[in-house]
Amino acid sequence: MNWERLLMLDRRVIFLIMALVIALPIIFPFGLPTQVTDRTQRLFDTIDATREDQAVLLSTDYTPQTEPELHPMYISILRHCFARNIKVLMVTLYIEAAGLMDVGLREVMDEFNARATTHEDSIIMGEDVVFLGWKPPPIIPILAMGQDIAGFYKQDFYNQETATMPVMQGIKNYRDISIVVAFSSGSSPLWFVQFAQTRFGVKVGAGVTAVSVADFYPYLESGQFSGLLGGMKGAAEYEELVEREVGVQGRRRATEGMSSQSAAHIAIMVFVIIGNIGYFATRRKR
Amino acid sequence: MHISTDPWVWIGVFLTLCMFSFLYRENGFYRFGEHLFVGVSNGFGVSFMYNNVIKPNLIDPASESFRLAFTGEFSWNLFNPMEDVNFIVIIFGMIGCLYFARFIPKISWMVRIPIGIFMGYYTGLSVPAYFQGTVLRQVGATIVNPAKMSSFGEGLIAILVLIGVICTIIYFFFSKEHKGVLKGASWVGIVFIMVGFGASFGFTVMARMSLAIGRFTFLLRDWLGLVQ
Numbered sequence: 001m002n003w004e005r006l007l008m009l010d011r012r013v014i015f016l017i018m019a020l021v022i023a024l025p026i027i028f029p030f031g032l033p034t035q036v037t038d039r040t041q042r043l044f045d046t047i048d049a050t051r052e053d054q055a056v057l058l059s060t061d062y063t064p065q066t067e068p069e070l071h072p073m074y075i076s077i078l079r080h081c082f083a084r085n086i087k088v089l090m091v092t093l094y095i096e097a098a099g100l101m102d103v104g105l106r107e108v109m110d111e112f113n114a115r116a117t118t119h120e121d122s123i124i125m126g127e128d129v130v131f132l133g134w135k136p137p138p139i140i141p142i143l144a145m146g147q148d149i150a151g152f153y154k155q156d157f158y159n160q161e162t163a164t165m166p167v168m169q170g171i172k173n174y175r176d177i178s179i180v181v182a183f184s185s186g187s188s189p190l191w192f193v194q195f196a197q198t199r200f201g202v203k204v205g206a207g208v209t210a211v212s213v214a215d216f217y218p219y220l221e222s223g224q225f226s227g228l229l230g231g232m233k234g235a236a237e238y239e240e241l242v243e244r245e246v247g248v249q250g251r252r253r254a255t256e257g258m259s260s261q262s263a264a265h266i267a268i269m270v271f272v273i274i275g276n277i278g279y280f281a282t283r284r285k286r
Numbered sequence: 287m288h289i290s291t292d293p294w295v296w297i298g299v300f301l302t303l304c305m306f307s308f309l310y311r312e313n314g315f316y317r318f319g320e321h322l323f324v325g326v327s328n329g330f331g332v333s334f335m336y337n338n339v340i341k342p343n344l345i346d347p348a349s350e351s352f353r354l355a356f357t358g359e360f361s362w363n364l365f366n367p368m369e370d371v372n373f374i375v376i377i378f379g380m381i382g383c384l385y386f387a388r389f390i391p392k393i394s395w396m397v398r399i400p401i402g403i404f405m406g407y408y409t410g411l412s413v414p415a416y417f418q419g420t421v422l423r424q425v426g427a428t429i430v431n432p433a434k435m436s437s438f439g440e441g442l443i444a445i446l447v448l449i450g451v452i453c454t455i456i457y458f459f460f461s462k463e464h465k466g467v468l469k470g471a472s473w474v475g476i477v478f479i480m481v482g483f484g485a486s487f488g489f490t491v492m493a494r495m496s497l498a499i500g501r502f503t504f505l506l507r508d509w510l511g512l513v514q
Contacts, residue, residue, distance in 0.1 A: 012309065012310060015309045018498070019502075022495065022498050022499055022502050023502050023506060026499070026502055026503055026506050026507075026513055027506060027512050027513060065497065066497070067500060068496050068497055068499060068500025068501075068503070069493065069496045069497075069500075095330075095331055095334050095335070096327075096330070096331075098334070133338070134334075134338060135338070135339075136335075136339060139408070139411060139412075190419070190420070193419045193420075194412075194415035194416060194418070194419030194420065195411075195415050195419075197419065198415060198418040198419045199415075209493050209496075210489045210490070210492040210493035210496060211486075211489055211490045211492075211493035211494075212489075213489055214482070214485050214486045214489050218424055218427065219424075221427060221447070222423050222424060222426070222427035223427075224419070224423055230489070231489070231492050231493055231496055232492070232496040232499070233492070253503075256503065256513075257496065257499040257500070257503060260495070260499045260502070261492065261495055261496065261499060264491075264495040264498075264499075265491065265492070265495070268491050268495075
């Protein structure tokens with residue numbers, strides 16, 4: 001084999017191969033089973049154990065470029081909460097995320113309301129969920145929610161008074177929150193650990209991009225995170241749990257991408273192996 | 287195959303292909319997409335910041351304070367910073383405006399005032415939180431105790447974590463030449479660091495592929511309708 005020629009291969013050929021490896025499984029998925037890991041199960045169980053007088057606080061802190069990884073997590077957890085009649089409070093610490101949250105929330109509300117037959121089955125803004133919006137700088141809302149959530153977010157994202165909303169009745173501060181789940185392409189789960197958990201004792205879960213998940217593992221091992229979703233794989237695991245345990249059907253965005261993910265990983269491994277063999281083969285000749 | 291007729295999808299497709307064209311080589315379409323992104327991001331950020339921060343926290347309370355003061359409804363509460371409507375916000379607004387002092391050479395030193403306040407506030411807030419939330423808890427998590435020896439697997443991992451932390455710290459300990467025991471320990475530290483780099487690289491590949499999958503799903507599903 002002519003290794004020199006192979007190692008001089010135009011990188012655009014590799015891009016083309018990767019495009020095919022990603023595109024073909026999207027059109028023809030080969031449906032590998034999704035194994036749920038312990039860290040995903042722990043997050044699911046913590047949310048599932050939310051009492052009637054508590055709410056789940058979702059902090060959605062990601063930008064459009066990480067949407068394929070984090071948006072499916074957010075959608076799945078919304079489905080889980082709505083199916084279990086768990087109150088949901090939503091905030092965002094990133095300015096760019098507000099629009100994405102609004103679109104995702106309306107999508108899941110429409111899904112549930114299309115199936116609803118009674119008022120109780122429906123998901124109503126202000127009764128079952130409130131989107132409190134964005135307020136800078138990030139640390140201030142995290143600290144303020146330890147005192148009085150409705151006092152800090154006097155109006156929601158849609159300019160409605162929060163204090164009088166049915167969803168806020170009995171929800172004062174972190175004492176009434178079963179878990180804060182921060183979906184982040186940055187460090188917001190750590191901010192919640194450092195400023196909300198250490199001061200107010202609230203449980204924290206995280207949904208993070210694959211590129212940063214290695215940085216967050218120590219917090220899972222130390223028990224500071226009550227669960228961790230890592231990248232598209234973590235999102236696919238949560239989608240599996242919501243469908244299997246809660247019985248909610250819906251588009252599974254992360255699961256759709258897992259065939260391509262697996263194929264791409266195999267391709268990258270093959271490239272790494274060929275590259276290494278080529279390097280050592282040509283080095284011996286030199 | 288059912289090609290989308292939504293103009294927003296077509297705009298998204300055009301910009302996606304503009305970005306992908308960089309993989310072939312640098313070109314005008316890529317630069318157009320890049321500059322458009324920067325412009326739109328800044329425009330979005332500035333307008334959102336004005337409507338969600340400056341207007342409700344500075345302009346509305348200050349203008350309402352003036353209205354009350356000049357319509358015979360003046361009260362000393364207008365000087366109470368804890369009230370929703372007060373004059374005090376103007377002082378904070380003026381301190382914030384000092385950020386622009388750097389554009390005027392004679393008074394450019396005044397930019398240090400808001401920077402000093404901001405840094406002092408955040409340092410005071412962050413240092414204790416970082417120590418409590420990260421340093422102390424993470425050090426505590428490396429301590430091997432009987433609770434971590436509940437099974438062979440968990441015990442092994444706890445010991446590995448302890449060895450990894452100590453050896454990695456030794457690798458970054460530069461006050462003594464790495465000879466003898468220190469040399470061996472720092473070599474073990476390198477092994478742990480390399481394993482860490484390998485894990486990070488694997489996760490990075492996964493993350494980048496996820497982003498590509500997101501764009502390809504958009505092209506194949508939302509635009510071309512090849513996937514249901």
